[in-house]
Amino acid sequence: MTQHGPVHPQWPARLHVVTGKGGTGKTTVAAALALALAAGGHRTLLVEVEGRQGIAQLFEIDPLPYEERPIATTTDHGEVRALAVDPERALLEYLDRFYKLGAAGRALRRIGAIDFATTIAPGLRDVLLIGKVKEATTRTEDGHRAYRAVVLDAPPAGRVGRFLNVTAETARLAKVGPIKSQSEGVAALLRSPMTAVHLVTLLEEMPVQETADTLRELADLRLPLGKIILNGAGPPMLPGESAPVTRAQLRAGLTAAGLPADPATVRGLHAEARDQLAREELAARLRRELADLGRPMVELPFIPGGVNRAGLGALAAALTPPPADG
Incomplete structure (x- = not known):
């Protein structure tokens, strides 16, 4: 797996946040983008954070655990791994890493302390979810990136601004300590050239309007805008x-x-x-x-009968067309 080369010229970010109005096919597009970026013998990570197990349903596999596991390969030996981030497991991992609670931290689940912690710190849940994504994006192995790219199947467009900006809000609330450092680190990644937020839409009035509204919101939050991905176009x-x-x-x-x-x-x-x-x-x-x-736009074809593994391959090919001759 060649993770040390440059990022893809058409998709230069390392963290690709994929959002869109519900029903536009954002999970399908996120999966196709992960396949496209794995081409050429690379490894990518596809992450979901909403507990829907949408990735498992799309690839027709068992529900994903809280661990990175291979789910697909490309014809040229690329690999897509997937991760379903669970907020409770993320919190336990966080407590163990920064406070060394070990078994005591795991015991917190039995007394409901997980819900208590995320209630008294409203933004903590999302900070932990995105923090896990940040760790995977920046992780190195033997001096090289563990993943060529990480693709996040993010919450729908109506909630994505708050989800991505919650790290900045939490950083202001937490004045010192690991939570502040975690929040600031995540906020810095999300506002850096390493990240791009892509919006999936359809040629329908409501998705197009929500795309325009979300672009304005993300721009106001100073989050890096990526491409508009027009799904199901013909x-x-x-x-x-x-x-x-x-x-x-x-x-x-x-x-x-x-x-x-x-x-x-x-x-x-x-x-x-x-x-x-x-x-x-x-x-x-x-x-x-x-x-x-005013954003770059990519059009994906309509797949009759619903998207299966072959359909995902067709969408991946459409996301990374071959370079023009000459």
């Missing part, structure tokens, strides 16, 4: 600047093709053509709105 079915087709044209076309041209058939086809033209006009407008946001 080429227009009708040529550009299409004029509405008339019923007379439909009738003539059906007749020329030797197909039924009765009034009911013509009426139904006319309604379908009108609706399709309206959908494509909307899609064209939404594409212009996304382009006006």
Whole structure:
């Protein structure tokens, strides 16, 4: 595994935070990006923090434990590992590392101290979750990066700003000690060139609007913006600047093709053509709105029948197209 080379020229960050409105396919995109960045014999880490086990469902494997384990390989010997970060286990790890509580720390689970600790320090849970991601991103083995890149399947767009900024809030609340150091270290990573926050969207009005709102929020928080990833995109079915087709044209076309041209058939086809033209006009407008946001945009194809392992490979290929000749 070659983890010491440069990061990918099209995806130069080492920590890729993938978010988007619920239902846009952000987990699928995060998984495809992890596969894409593993190509060439590299190792990447795919992380989830919401306890949904979305990665396990996508790859059709058993629920992920709180440990990094291989879940996929690429045809050129790259490897994707995955980790589901559990806040309780992260807190125990934190207590053991900084306070050497050992078995006493593990006993805290039995008396509910985990919930107590994260209640009295509201931002601590997210600091610990992102802290685990930071550790993996910056970890070295034998003088080289353990991972070429870490891809975080983050909370949805409506919550991601608060999630990523909570480390800065906690750093202000904790004046001294390991919590302050942990928070400051995480906040520094999240605002450095090592990180990029990518937004997944669809050509639908609500996801596009939420993408615009989230970009503004992240910019206000001084978090590094990455790419807009347009998921499930497809080429227009009708040529550009299409004029509405008339019923007379439909009738003539059906007749020329030797197909039924009765009034009911013509009426139904006319309604379908009108609706399709309206959908494509909307899609064209939404594409212009996304382009006006001023961020690099990558389009992923629609995968009929849902995404399986082969579909993930197709999405990974679309995320890293080969360089242009010359």
